[in-house]
Amino acid sequence: MAKKKTIYHLTKGLRDRVDAFIMRQSLLPDQAVFDPAIMPWVGMLERHWGEIRDEALRVGVNDIPSLGDISPDHGRIAADRRWRSFFLEGYGYKRQENRARVPLTAALIDRIPDLCTASFSVLEAGCHIPRHRGMTKGMLTYHLALRVPDDRKNCWIQIEEGTHMHVCPWTDGHSLLFDDTYNHEVWNNTGQDRYVLLIQVRRPCRWPARLLMNLFFTGVRYSRFVQDIRRNLDCGS
Structure with missing residues (x-):
């Protein structure tokens, strides 16, 4: 039986052309890791990190679904069902029932301009996310660490940049x-769970790229990738 292609494979040629155009218009350099302070909303989240953590922990890991169960397109990288995602918002869709459980977090992410997605991402003890790369240069990914295992050196993300490895x-x-x-890869080689608030925002760009990103993200919003997640979340709620 032929392997079912994911949105990552089906849109590769289009994404490569979109990414090249975005980077010609980008206000940021093409690099792997950035100083988070370039985003003006980061300080707001860090000031409230303890309250955000408390809301995430009150949800409880058993009420957070495995990403692989709700997102078929994540396929290989979400095969380890110990990677869990509590979605708050994605491509314009808000999970109101989840947001109601974490009202402070919901209010804070509403103040973030150009938000694409927001979720609590949990790596249970022993979880490993294999080497992979994201969908588009049009987004940057942000983590606010909420609960890190005591043995933090054995819970990390590795991001490749040419021959250099950022171990974070x-x-x-x-x-x-x-x-x-x-390309990046994630390990939690500890006996405790790791919680982060995971945000994706649009890359700062000049207006021609912003117009193209509007079209691209509208396409993603109505794609099978997003609609499958919505349908599976609805079935589980």
Whole structure:
């Protein structure tokens, strides 16, 4: 039986052309890891990280579905069902029932301009996310560490940039901002779960690229990739 192609494979040629245009119009350099302070809203989240953490922990890991169960397009990288995602918003769709459980977090992410997605991402003890890359240069990925295992050196993300490897353990209350189109891999080789607030925002660009990104993200909004997640979340709610 032929392997079912995901949105990543089906849109590769289009994404490569879109990415090349975006980077010609980008206000940021083409690099893997950024100083989170370039985003003016980061300080707001860091000031409230303890309250965001408390809301995430009150949800409870058993009420957070495995990403692989709700997103077929994540396929291989979400085969380890110990990677869990509590979605708050994605491509213009808000999960109102989830937001109602974390009202402060919901109010804070509503203040972030150019938001694409927002979720609590949980790596249970022993979880590994294999090497992969994201969908488009049009987004940057942000992590606010909420609960990091005590053995933090054994819970990290590795991001490739040419021959250089950025090895980034998380620290409670601290931020990480990166371009996920660079290959990256994640490990939690500890006996505790790791929680982060995971945000994706549009890359700052000049207006021609912003217009193109509007079209691209509208296409993603109505794609099978997003609609499958919505349908599976609805079935599980």
